Amino acid sequence: MALFYVARYPGPEAAEVGAHGRARTLLERLQSRARERQQQREPAPTEAAAPTEPASRKRRRPRRRRRVNGSEPESPEARRGKRRKADDEDAGAGGPRRAGRAGSLRGASDPVLTRSPAGVCRAESSEEAPGERSARAKAAPDGRVPEEAAGPLAPGLVLGGFGRRKAPKVQPFLPKWLAEPSCVRKNVTEDLVPIEDIPEVHPDLQKQLRAHGISSYFPVQAAVIPALLESAACGFLVGRGGYRPSDLCVSAPTGSGKTLAFVIPVVQALLSRVVCHVRALVVLPTKELAQQVSKVFNIYTDTTPLRVSLVTGQKSLAKEQESLVQKTADGYRCLADIVVATPGRLVDHIDQTPGFSLQQLRFLIIDEADRMIDSMHQSWLPRVVAAAFQSEDPADPCALLQRRQAQAVTAASICCPQMPLQKLLFSATLTQNPEKLQQLGLYQPRLFSSGLAHRGLEETDEDKESGKYAFPVGLTHHYVPCSLSSKPLVVLHLVLEMGFSRVLCFTNSRENSHRLFLLVQAFGGVDVAEFSSRYGPGQRRAILKQFEQGKIQLLISTDATARGIDVQGVELVVNYDAPQYLRTYVHRVGRTARAGKTGQAFTLLLKVQERRFLRMLAEAGAPELQRHELSSTLLQPLVPRYEEALSQLEESVKEEHRQKLA
Numbered sequence: 001m002a003l004f005y006v007a008r009y010p011g012p013e014a015a016e017v018g019a020h021g022r023a024r025t026l027l028e029r030l031q032s033r034a035r036e037r038q039q040q041r042e043p044a045p046t047e048a049a050a051p052t053e054p055a056s057r058k059r060r061r062p063r064r065r066r067r068v069n070g071s072e073p074e075s076p077e078a079r080r081g082k083r084r085k086a087d088d089e090d091a092g093a094g095g096p097r098r099a100g101r102a103g104s105l106r107g108a109s110d111p112v113l114t115r116s117p118a119g120v121c122r123a124e125s126s127e128e129a130p131g132e133r134s135a136r137a138k139a140a141p142d143g144r145v146p147e148e149a150a151g152p153l154a155p156g157l158v159l160g161g162f163g164r165r166k167a168p169k170v171q172p173f174l175p176k177w178l179a180e181p182s183c184v185r186k187n188v189t190e191d192l193v194p195i196e197d198i199p200e201v202h203p204d205l206q207k208q209l210r211a212h213g214i215s216s217y218f219p220v221q222a223a224v225i226p227a228l229l230e231s232a233a234c235g236f237l238v239g240r241g242g243y244r245p246s247d248l249c250v251s252a253p254t255g256s257g258k259t260l261a262f263v264i265p266v267v268q269a270l271l272s273r274v275v276c277h278v279r280a281l282v283v284l285p286t287k288e289l290a291q292q293v294s295k296v297f298n299i300y301t302d303t304t305p306l307r308v309s310l311v312t313g314q315k316s317l318a319k320e321q322e323s324l325v326q327k328t329a330d331g332y333r334c335l336a337d338i339v340v341a342t343p344g345r346l347v348d349h350i351d352q353t354p355g356f357s358l359q360q361l362r363f364l365i366i367d368e369a370d371r372m373i374d375s376m377h378q379s380w381l382p383r384v385v386a387a388a389f390q391s392e393d394p395a396d397p398c399a400l401l402q403r404r405q406a407q408a409v410t411a412a413s414i415c416c417p418q419m420p421l422q423k424l425l426f427s428a429t430l431t432q433n434p435e436k437l438q439q440l441g442l443y444q445p446r447l448f449s450s451g452l453a454h455r456g457l458e459e460t461d462e463d464k465e466s467g468k469y470a471f472p473v474g475l476t477h478h479y480v481p482c483s484l485s486s487k488p489l490v491v492l493h494l495v496l497e498m499g500f501s502r503v504l505c506f507t508n509s510r511e512n513s514h515r516l517f518l519l520v521q522a523f524g525g526v527d528v529a530e531f532s533s534r535y536g537p538g539q540r541r542a543i544l545k546q547f548e549q550g551k552i553q554l555l556i557s558t559d560a561t562a563r564g565i566d567v568q569g570v571e572l573v574v575n576y577d578a579p580q581y582l583r584t585y586v587h588r589v590g591r592t593a594r595a596g597k598t599g600q601a602f603t604l605l606l607k608v609q610e611r612r613f614l615r616m617l618a619e620a621g622a623p624e625l626q627r628h629e630l631s632s633t634l635l636q637p638l639v640p641r642y643e644e645a646l647s648q649l650e651e652s653v654k655e656e657h658r659q660k661l662a
C-alpha cells in the first residue's frame, strides 16, 4: 500500500499547484531537458563516446552499482528522487533511457541492413556477434555508434532479408510404406501379364475376362490381384497366419485398369459366400462414376449368385431400399453382396434403411481416394466404420464372433476368429501426405505405385525424374499460347481442321461451358453438347452415352467428367481453361490415351498463365509440353462465321436472361 502511494506521488511542486499547475511544471521540465540535450549534441560526434558523457548517465552508474552490491542502503530521499527522475524520463520521451531505445530503433533502419565485404546482407539483431554487442555498449546515449567502436561487421544472416532467394525444399520424412512402395510398371502396352500366368484367379472369372476381350492383365492388375487374393485366402475370417490383412493403397496412371484390379479379387473372394450380406462396399465421388463401376461388377457377377446394388440417389430412397433389404417375418433379409455408392446417399441408407447392415463388411473400396479424402468433412467414413463395427447385445451367443476395432495384436486378441475389414484405396493421384492418409485409419498399409517411387530421404536423380504422378505412355501433351478472344477459334480449329472425331473440352465453370457450347452451336458444323450440373443425372447419362456412341463430336464439360469417366475412343482433350492444379490436369488429360491407346492433350494458355502453368508441370516432373503456335492466318478463315456466331450468342444470352426473370 505504501509502495503504491509512493509510486503515484506527484512531487512537491505538483502537490502545491494542483492538476493544472502540475502539467505546466512537467512541460517546463521537459523543455529544459530538451535544451540540455541540444547543448550536449553540439560537440563533434567523436566526442560523444569520449569522457564527456551526460551528467545523468554519470550519476546513474555508481547508484546502480550500489544497489546491485547492496552494500550501501539508499536513503528514502535518494530513492524518491530517483523515482521522480524515472517518471520524468518516461514522460519526456527524451531522457537517456528513451534516447538509448531510439538509438537502437534508428540502428534497425540503416546500419542493420549493411553489406559485408563479401557482399552478404547482414542484420544486427538479438543474435548479434559479441564484438558488435560491445560496440553497441560503447554507443552514445543518443544511439549513435562511434566510428572507432563500430569496427568491421562480422558476417551474419539477415533476418527478413529482402533479397529474393529460393527457399530450400523441405524433404518429407515419409513412413516406410510410403517411401518404399511396391513399384508398378506404367506401360500398359509392354508390361502385360497373360491371364494364365496368374492361376490364382478363378477359371470362371478368367473365362469372363476373355469373353470381354481381355487376354492379359495390365501391370497394376498383375500386382494387385494376387496380393488381394492372398489376403482373402482364408475366406471371411482373419487373413493368412491369423493376422488381419494389410490395407492397400494403389496409385497408377489414368486408364491403367485400376477398376478390374479390385473387381476381380473382390468377386472371387465373395464367390464362396453362403448367406447374402453386404460384404463389399465401393464408395465413389460422383453418380456417373458409381454407375460405371457397378456396370463392371455386374459383368463379372453375371453368372454368379452375387448381387450388386447401386445407391447414388438416381432413384428414390424407397426404390434403393428395395434393392438393399427385404422385410421378412423375423426381420430383414439382405439383398446385396456388393454395394456401389456415393458417400451422401450411403449415409442416408445407414440412417434410414431398416435392416441395412455393414456388420459383415469385408472390403471397403475407396475409389478416387484423394478426392474422397477431400470430402472427409462429410464424416461418411466414421459413419461407415461405426456401422461396420456396431456391436450387438454382448449376451448374444454369437458375440464371440463379433468384430471389434483393431487394437494391439496379442495372443488373446487373435484367438477369436473375426472377419477383418480391409480398406482398398485407388487413385491416379493418390496423396503422399501422411497426415491426410492418417484420417483413413489404415491398418499396416501397403502401397502399390507407378509414380511415387522411393521418395524417402535418399531421393536419387532418377526418382526426381519419375515425377509426382505418372501419365499414360501414349499421351502427347501440347499447349497453345493464345489470347482470350482467340480461345474459341482455337477450339474450332482443333475440331474442324485437325479432324478429331471425339473431343472432350474442359472449362473451369459451368457458365464458361454453357457459353462456349452456345457459341459453337451458333457457329455450326460441329455436333456439340455440354455436360455440367445444369443437367439432371438422367440427361447427363444420356449425353455420355451419345458421346460414347460417336453421336457427339465435341463435348464441352466442367470437371464433372474429369475423373474416372471411361469413354472409349476420346482422341483429344482440350483444356479450354487451364486447370489450376496439377491433379486436375492429370485427371482431365487422362480421359484420352486410356488402356494403352494414344491420345493428345491441348492446353490453351494465356500469356499471363504460361510461365506459372509450365513451371507447375515441370516441378511435378510431368512430360514436357510441346508448344503449338497457331498463326492468325490459320484462324482467319473461321473469323467471319465466328463473328456472326458471337452476335447470335449475345442474343441467346439475353433471351436466357429474360426467361430466367420471367
Ligand SMILES: Nc1ncnc2c1ncn2[C@@H]1O[C@H](COP(=O)(O)OP(=O)(O)OP(=O)(O)O)[C@@H](O)[C@H]1O
Pocket: 213, 214, 215, 216, 217, 218, 221, 252, 253, 254, 255, 256, 257, 258, 259, 260, 427, 428, 563, 564, 565, 566, 590, 594, 595
Ligand atoms: N487387362 C486389360 N486389357 C485390356 N483392357 C483393359 C484391361 N483392363 C482394363 N481395361 C480397360 O481399360 C480401360 C480403363 O480402365 P479403368 O477405367 O479401370 O482405368 P482406371 O485406371 O480406373 O482409370 P482412371 O484413373 O481414369 O479412373 C477400361 O475401358 C477397361 O475396360
